Amino acid sequence: MRRVLTADRMRAADRAAGDHFGMPSPLLMENAGRELAEVARALGAPGGRFLVVCGPGNNGGDGLVVARLLHAWGRRVTLVLVGPRDKLTPDSQRNLLALGPSGLEPQSLGEVEEPRVGDVVVDAIFGTGLTRPPSGEFAKAIEYVRRWRAAGAKVVAADVPSGLHSDTGVPFDPCVEADATVTFGFLKQGQVLEPGATLCGEVRCVDIGIPAEAVVAHAGAEVFLVEEADARGAIAPRRSDTHKGTYGHVLVVAGSLGKSGAAALSALSALRAGAGLVTVATRAQVVESVLGHAPEVMGWPLEDRGPLGRADLESLLAAADQKDALVVGPGIPRGEETTALLGELLERVEVPVVLDADALNAVSTDLGVLRRAKGPVVLTPHPGEMSRLSGLPTKQLQKERVKVARDFARTHGVTLVLKGARTLIAHADGTVYVNPTGNPGMATGGTGDVLSGVLGALLAQGLKLPEAAWTAVYAHGLAGDLAAGRRGRLGLIASDVVKGLCSVWTRWER
Ligand SMILES: NC(=O)C1=CN([C@@H]2O[C@H](COP(=O)(O)OP(=O)(O)OC[C@H]3O[C@@H](n4cnc5c(N)ncnc54)[C@H](O)[C@@H]3O)[C@@H](O)[C@H]2O)[C@@H](O)CC1
Numbered sequence: 001m002r003r004v005l006t007a008d009r010m011r012a013a014d015r016a017a018g019d020h021f022g023m024p025s026p027l028l029m030e031n032a033g034r035e036l037a038e039v040a041r042a043l044g045a046p047g048g049r050f051l052v053v054c055g056p057g058n059n060g061g062d063g064l065v066v067a068r069l070l071h072a073w074g075r076r077v078t079l080v081l082v083g084p085r086d087k088l089t090p091d092s093q094r095n096l097l098a099l100g101p102s103g104l105e106p107q108s109l110g111e112v113e114e115p116r117v118g119d120v121v122v123d124a125i126f127g128t129g130l131t132r133p134p135s136g137e138f139a140k141a142i143e144y145v146r147r148w149r150a151a152g153a154k155v156v157a158a159d160v161p162s163g164l165h166s167d168t169g170v171p172f173d174p175c176v177e178a179d180a181t182v183t184f185g186f187l188k189q190g191q192v193l194e195p196g197a198t199l200c201g202e203v204r205c206v207d208i209g210i211p212a213e214a215v216v217a218h219a220g221a222e223v224f225l226v227e228e229a230d231a232r233g234a235i236a237p238r239r240s241d242t243h244k245g246t247y248g249h250v251l252v253v254a255g256s257l258g259k260s261g262a263a264a265l266s267a268l269s270a271l272r273a274g275a276g277l278v279t280v281a282t283r284a285q286v287v288e289s290v291l292g293h294a295p296e297v298m299g300w301p302l303e304d305r306g307p308l309g310r311a312d313l314e315s316l317l318a319a320a321d322q323k324d325a326l327v328v329g330p331g332i333p334r335g336e337e338t339t340a341l342l343g344e345l346l347e348r349v350e351v352p353v354v355l356d357a358d359a360l361n362a363v364s365t366d367l368g369v370l371r372r373a374k375g376p377v378v379l380t381p382h383p384g385e386m387s388r389l390s391g392l393p394t395k396q397l398q399k400e401r402v403k404v405a406r407d408f409a410r411t412h413g414v415t416l417v418l419k420g421a422r423t424l425i426a427h428a429d430g431t432v433y434v435n436p437t438g439n440p441g442m443a444t445g446g447t448g449d450v451l452s453g454v455l456g457a458l459l460a461q462g463l464k465l466p467e468a469a470w471t472a473v474y475a476h477g478l479a480g481d482l483a484a485g486r487r488g489r490l491g492l493i494a495s496d497v498v499k500g501l502c503s504v505w506t507r508w509e510r
């Protein structure tokens with residue numbers, strides 16, 4: 001797990017480094033500038049030019065250090081300073097002064113000779129201090145950097161590409177697009193969320209002397225980026241003295257006429273994610289077609305009677321008996337009584353329950369049912385379903401995914417998996433995990449059913465929340481990545497992701 005900070009928490013860590021750990025800000029800036037200069041140097045072609053564009057804040061100060069060092073290393077440097085000189089921060093003023101002996105004089109944007117292939121642009125206009133849309137000469141400078149990149153120069157951003165909001169990952173207009181971003185001390189939220197992650201290019205987090213102890217732990221407000229070792233480490237190797245009972249029995253409540261495939265995908269994925277046994281509870285008329293897709297799955301026929309309602313409760317409770325986890329929702333027939341049915345089911349079932357698809361739409365009409373749950377509950381909405389759950393327009397919630405996911409998980413005492421590029425896993429205690437795996441090829445029908453099955457299987461095998469959730473999401477995304485590696489993204493379908501799961505386990509068993 002890598003800790004991910006907001007701009008506020010990063011500022012607090014910077015301050016603490018100076019106040020309590022003997023690392024004052026000028027020293028941090030020097031370290032930051034040196035690390036950045038080294039990355040820039042490695043990115044440039046021999047004999048290439050370095051264009052360093054500095055803004056008014058400390059991010060610009062980092063750029064001034066870069067200009068001084070690259071010049072001292074014998075490189076050709078062009079320096080641009082955007083904004084009034086007398087408004088520079090004290091640390092930046094100091095570094096402007098330190099440029100004196102080099103004879104480097106800041107130029108204006110219009111004077112600069114266009115960079116070419118092999119040249120490097122160092123973007124030090126804005127960092128974590130950007131709070132509003134860049135305008136005037138700042139916007140113009142960002143447009144120049146974008147143009148120079150289009151002309152073939154490599155762009156390396158200091159801390160954050162200028163124009164990107166370092167908390168939300170949402171860019172202002174305009175925003176720099178970088179080939180690499182060198183970030184200082186700790187990852188920032190905006191670098192691990194999309195579209196920020198893409199705008200950053202390759203992110204390198206460098207040590208500038210801020211000790212981990214300078215970051216104050218904030219229970220319930222932490223954000224972590226999940227890494228492969230975490231997910232891999234959560235899956236215990238199989239012991240030889242085990243049997244199918246060891247690996248849990250998942251009940252999948254899913255499917256209806258025309259949607260038996262959703263049930264089959266979820267059930268099959270649960271098996272492919274290691275569940276010992278999987279039973280699908282579905283309307284009698286579709287049981288056989290579900291089993292037709294997967295002979296390893298068992299069927300629990302529910303009397304045929306349209307949408308799921310109160311009359312199905314007893315049969316579902318009987319089906320849930322002796323099960324280790326439930327997955328409810330993929331392709332279920334939803335009607336007026338479905339919400340009430342789910343409420344009663346949650347109230348009486350003690351094992352973990354994954355709510356997906358139409359089960360989410362059902363609970364969104366009465367969120368109170370979540371609080372009545374006896375066991376742990378995980379919800380796996382895509383942004384459209386999240387919009388119904390939260391009452392927020394999709395566009396708005398996508399701009400503040402961390403906050404929306406965290407608030408929901410806390411308020412309702414559940415684990416929430418908010419799907420989409422960089423799926424978030426928010427736990428009831430407020431901790432948020434960001435998943436880095438997955439690709440746009442997975443934007444295709446049925447991949448959500450696969451995720452719910454994997455999650456159900458891990459819960460049935462005894463993984464606890466939130467670990468089960470971030471492990472399932474990581475593995476599911478990696479399965480999609482490995483499948484896309486073989487078949488490409490465009491034609492990827494959910495069944496390929498199911499097969500990809502096996503590639504994940506082989507990779508992890510090695
Ligand atoms: N504080 C520290 O100890 C360190 C800070 N570092 C650097 O400092 C950066 C943060 O510095 P700052 O907090 O000074 O902020 P920035 O350098 O990101 O710049 C923001 C400055 O521009 C102003 N501003 C914000 N939005 C604007 C807009 N749209 N148009 C015009 N002006 C705008 C702000 O008032 C602020 O003065 C980090 O990203 C990092 O690069 C590093 O040097 C490491 C150490």
Ligand SMILES: [K+]
Nearest residue numbers: 123126160162
């Ligand atoms: K920057």
